[in-house]
Amino acid sequence: MTKPTPTEIGHGYDAFADLLDQIWGENLHHGYWKDASDDASLEEATERLTARLSAMLTVKPGSRVLDIGCGIGEPAIRLATAHDIEVVGVSISERQVQRANDRAASAGLADRLSFQLADAMDLPFPDESFDIVWAMESMHHMPDRWHVLRQAARVLRPGGQVAIADFLLVPGADGEKPDGARVREASKGVLSVVDLDEYLSHIREAGLVPQSTEDVSAHTRPSWGKAAVRFAALREQAEPHIGAEQFDLTLSRFHSFSQETTLGYVLLTARKPD
Ligand SMILES: C[S@@+](CC[C@H](N)C(=O)[O-])C[C@H]1O[C@@H](n2cnc3c(N)ncnc32)[C@H](O)[C@@H]1O
Structure with a gap:
């Protein structure tokens, strides 16, 4: 199975909203749990991950932020609630863009938040027009992550700064060697991951200087199991749309x-030199 195109990904998010x-609530990304005894809900834990990535940034009042792969706008709403900033979000899903704009208006933030349909592979913005680029769990969808990084x-x-939350290839339990091919195979080609050294070298090649990285693999991994439990409970609703075979495949992939x-997860920031 090959990786879906941006258009197919957009249609998928529209169809399965x-x-x-x-499954996920308002944040379409992983959660953060402190340790095995942490019984935070998925909703609480996903908010925490947004807060952790945001804490790695220096956000100045009046900053203009681009949110690449904005989902239904919740991380942008959180950022704009905490800081006096303007956020422009892009998504490849028309329905998400509509909902994100509606949600911003309901939150009384429409004067500072706007969302539009755009492909991150071809960002429709002039050079040097943002102070911060934020990409939370969207880079793995891109046909070419490193092209989006250059964009x-x-x-x-x-x-300016870039803040990314993304999947990462990490050493496994008991020092098991990371195996990107195995992850790709398990995801049927949908999820390709690289290790931190390779990620950082692409960041440098894009002309950015890595600032901070946080390997949150162990803290985010419970997300898969918790999402699987919720997905499993939706069989009756999901099967008519995706069929029994696809439902079982997706569920087994979560497990x-x-x-x-x-298969790990990293939060990282980098800076564009002055
Ligand atoms: C897992 S969701 C994360 C959403 C949001 N960042 C959040 O944390 O709630 C991935 C997002 O990436 C967007 N996306 C995927 N491919 C894209 C592309 N080529 N251009 C723009 N957005 C894209 C999807 O539409 C979706 O909004």
Whole structure:
């Protein structure tokens, strides 16, 4: 199976919005749990991950932020609630863009938040037009992550920062060697991951300087199992849309990822030189 195109990904998010709402809630990304005794809900834990990535940034009042792969706008709403900033979000899903704009208006933030349909592979913004580029769990969808990284560097003003939350290839339990091919195989080609050294070298090649990285693999991994439990409960609703075979495949993928200790997760920031 080959990786879906951006258009197919957008249609998928449009078609499965209701299911995604029931699985993930408002944040379409992983959660953060402190340790095995942490019984935070998925909703609480996903908010925490947004807060952790946001805490790695220096956000100045008046900053202009680009949110690449904005989902239904919740991380942008959180950022704009905490800081006096303007956020422009892009998504490849028309329905998400509509909902994100509606949600921003309901939150009384429409004067500072706007969302539009755009492909991150071809960002429709001038060079040096943002102070911060934020990409939370969207880079793995891109046909070419490193092209999007170069796009991010292009639209950033000198001195600006990029903040990324993304999947990562990490050493497994008991020092097991990371195996990107196995992760790709388990995801049927959908999820390709690299290790931190390779990620950082692409960041440098894009003209950015890595600032901070946090390997949150162990803290985010419970997300797969918790999402699987919610997805399993939605069989009756999901099967008529995706069929029994696809339902079982997706569920088994969630379970196998929850056991895959070389599939990790990283939060990182980088800076465009002045
Ligand atoms: C897992 S969701 C994360 C959403 C949001 N960042 C959040 O944390 O709630 C991935 C997002 O990436 C977006 N996306 C995927 N491919 C894209 C592309 N080529 N251009 C723009 N957005 C894209 C999807 O539409 C979706 O909004």
